[in-house]
Amino acid sequence: MYVILVYDMGEKRVGKMLKLCRQYLNWIQNSVFEGEITEVKLKELILKAEFIMNEEEHDSLILFKSREQKWLEKEVIGHEKNDLDQFL
Amino acid sequence: MYVILVYDMGEKRVGKMLKLCRQYLNWIQNSVFEGEITEVKLKELILKAEFIMNEEEHDSLILFKSREQKWLEKEVIGHEKNDLDQFL
Numbered sequence: 643m644y645v646i647l648v649y650d651m652g653e654k655r656v657g658k659m660l661k662l663c664r665q666y667l668n669w670i671q672n673s674v675f676e677g678e679i680t681e682v683k684l685k686e687l688i689l690k691a692e693f694i695m696n697e698e699e700h701d702s703l704i705l706f707k708s709r710e711q712k713w714l715e716k717e718v719i720g721h722e723k724n725d726l727d728q729f730l
Numbered sequence: 731m732y733v734i735l736v737y738d739m740g741e742k743r744v745g746k747m748l749k750l751c752r753q754y755l756n757w758i759q760n761s762v763f764e765g766e767i768t769e770v771k772l773k774e775l776i777l778k779a780e781f782i783m784n785e786e787e788h789d790s791l792i793l794f795k796s797r798e799q800k801w802l803e804k805e806v807i808g809h810e811k812n813d814l815d816q817f818l
Contacts, residue, residue, distance in 0.1 A: 650760040672738040700809040706802050713801040714794050721788040
């Protein structure tokens with residue numbers, strides 16, 4: 643399935659979350675990821691994310707899931723992340 | 731149509747962008763919005779957003795558009811924004 647993942651985390655935990663999400667999805671904006679993922683891999687990602695998150699500090703993770711990417715049209719306005727960014 | 735909007739802005743411009751997006755969509759996370767919007771209203775929102783954005787400073791806005799909300803399943807993990815937050 644195709645997913646969009648956005649998180650809002652306390653500064654201390656952002657680095658860990660970024661590293662985790664990049665193992666599963668494509669990084670397209672500061673705290674936004676997208677990509678094809680299996681249900682099993684997504685469950686694994688969520689479990690690991692919950693381990694990093696601190697709900698008392700209002701950390702949050704939102705997933706939008708779609709069976710097929712073609713049902714969603716993406717439009718980027720302004721700066722678009724490219725491969726170079728990924729290595730910064 | 732149903733849209734998800736995420737932005738990544740320089741700190742100086744975040745307040746303006748937040749205020750703008752809240753006029754058109756529902757605020758669901760720090761820099762994430764969703765909602766039903768007409769094509770005309772969306773064009774208006776994009777024009778106003780471009781006026782706020784500074785591309786030299788790598789401001790970016792990503793839109794995911796879907797003809798129908800039912801094609802997307804949303805899952806929130808951790809803290810969920812509620813109406814009270816909206817007035818903070």
